[in-house]
Amino acid sequence: xxxxxxxxESPRVITALxxxxxxxxxxxxxxxxxxxxxxxxxxxxxxxxxxxxxxxAAIAMPLAGHLAHRWSDAAVLRVALPTAAxxxxxxxxxxxxxxxxxxxxxxxxxCGAINVGLTSQATAAERAAGRPVIARMHGCWTLxxxxxxxxxxxxxxxxxxxxxxxxxxALSAGALLTLLSLRLPVDRAGTEPGTAADPNAAxxxxxxxxxxxxxxxxxxxxxxxxxxxxxATDWAGIHTTRVLGAEPAAGAMMYAVFFAAMTVVRFAGDxxxxxxxxPVLVAAxxxxxxxxxxxxxxxxxxxxxxxxxxxxxxxxxxxxxxxLVWPIVIGSLGASRIDPRRLSVVTTIGxxxxxxxPVLIGGLAAGVGLAGAMVLPAALTVLLAAxxxxxxxxxxxxxxxxxxxxxxxxxTPRRTPCTHPPRSTCPKHA
Numbered sequence: 491x492x493x494x495x496x497x498x499e500s501p502r503v504i505t506a507l508x509x510x511x512x513x514x515x516x517x518x519x520x521x522x523x524x525x526x527x528x529x530x531x532x533x534x535x536x537x538x539x540x541x542x543x544x545x546x547a548a549i550a551m552p553l554a555g556h557l558a559h560r561w562s563d564a565a566v567l568r569v570a571l572p573t574a575a576x577x578x579x580x581x582x583x584x585x586x587x588x589x590x591x592x593x594x595x596x597x598x599x600x601c602g603a604i605n606v607g608l609t610s611q612a613t614a615a616e617r618a619a620g621r622p623v624i625a626r627m628h629g630c631w632t633l634x635x636x637x638x639x640x641x642x643x644x645x646x647x648x649x650x651x652x653x654x655x656x657x658x659x660a661l662s663a664g665a666l667l668t669l670l671s672l673r674l675p676v677d678r679a680g681t682e683p684g685t686a687a688d689p690n691a692a693x694x695x696x697x698x699x700x701x702x703x704x705x706x707x708x709x710x711x712x713x714x715x716x717x718x719x720x721x722a723t724d725w726a727g728i729h730t731t732r733v734l735g736a737e738p739a740a741g742a743m744m745y746a747v748f749f750a751a752m753t754v755v756r757f758a759g760d761x762x763x764x765x766x767x768x769p770v771l772v773a774a775x776x777x778x779x780x781x782x783x784x785x786x787x788x789x790x791x792x793x794x795x796x797x798x799x800x801x802x803x804x805x806x807x808x809x810x811x812x813x814l815v816w817p818i819v820i821g822s823l824g825a826s827r828i829d830p831r832r833l834s835v836v837t838t839i840g841x842x843x844x845x846x847x848p849v850l851i852g853g854l855a856a857g858v859g860l861a862g863a864m865v866l867p868a869a870l871t872v873l874l875a876a877x878x879x880x881x882x883x884x885x886x887x888x889x890x891x892x893x894x895x896x897x898x899x900x901x902t903p904r905r906t907p908c909t910h911p912p913r914s915t916c917p918k919h920a
């Protein structure tokens with residue numbers, strides 16, 4: 491097997507893929523308020539829609555990790571990206587809630603596979619570069635989300651028909667992603683000599699567990715951050731329309747506000763990761779996120795004309811706070827050279843927070859209202875502030891102590907032993 495990394499050969503393609511995936515996600519997140527207004531989903535059916543999406547992703551991510559290890563990340567992405575776009579276009583054209591829910595399960599399968607493929611590509615890129623680059627890649631993801639949601643919101647404000655706009659946006663993003671994925675070299679990411687994925691290393695290092703407490707802890711920290719991101723993706727727009735009484739276009743723009751703040755921080759994130767200790771950075775991020783949710787929780791109680799502004803400030807702070815949690819976690823793991831199967835464990839746990847979190851928020855909203863349900867991501871932010879710093883410190887210690895690939899021994903020329911008994915008369919020892 492070739493030891494070259496696909497990330498080393500195609501860093502621009504991987505970065506562009508993150509941007510295109512963000513645009514595709516924007517069609518889903520910014521389009522939810524429109525779909526809710528069109529077919530009258532309501533909290534219960536919207537929660538069911540998100541649940542089927544989460545179940546599909548949960549099934550797909552471990553499977554995608556094994557497929558990426560056996561074949562390649564590129565092969566997984568080349569199938570999952572265009573399929574996801576076609577399914578999202580179909581969801582956007584549905585006139586009723588029931589077929590949307592059925593298609594969301596298959597769409598979730600594709601989303602899970604995309605998350606695993608992009609994560610493995612990003613960690614390989616950072617390892618090959620020898621410096622932090624993951625935050626910038628995720629910054630391109632959020633930039634794509636901002637551009638996509640802003641364009642969709644502007645088209646809706648101009649009176650565009652959602653039955654045409656949503657499918658067209660999904661298919662456009664899908665075409666771009668398909669072309670980009672075809673430029674990826676078909677090779678396995680993260681299989682450098684001396685790694686756990688290398689068969690020669692396996693013999694010398696012994697068996698490695700696919701699941702360990704450190705991997706589970708890393709996934710749990712990422713899951714808490716993704717609950718916040720999922721709350722913004724799936725509920726920020728609904729919160730704006732249903733709780734604050736704004737129009738659907740304002741709900742779509744709230745999604746853009748969250749990801750705009752996240753984008754700014756992520757483009758500065760690699761420099762921050764290089765100058766500020768990772769545990770300190772995670773703790774500060776959690777504090778900013780908590781302040782943002784305080785504003786979101788208070789927004790229904792302020793004057794009617796200021797509600798949307800206060801909520802927008804809250805979502806902006808939440809986006810800025812959670813921007814670097816995932817890049818820090820997977821960057822620390824990538825330094826350990828884990829293979830796609832083990833990385834998919836962390837990806838599965840982390841991204842499930844983004845998928846399951848909105849479902850839990852929907853369940854709470856059915857009982858206590860959507861305004862009260864926002865307490866859940868706020869509480870998880872407190873837990874993130876307490877648990878993430880020591881966990882990140884542990885990951886960095888493991889990365890620094892992990893055995894590195896042994897250099898190839900250089901054979902030493904064998905000297906012919908001297909057979910002359912008298913040392914003083916031997917010309918070799920003269």
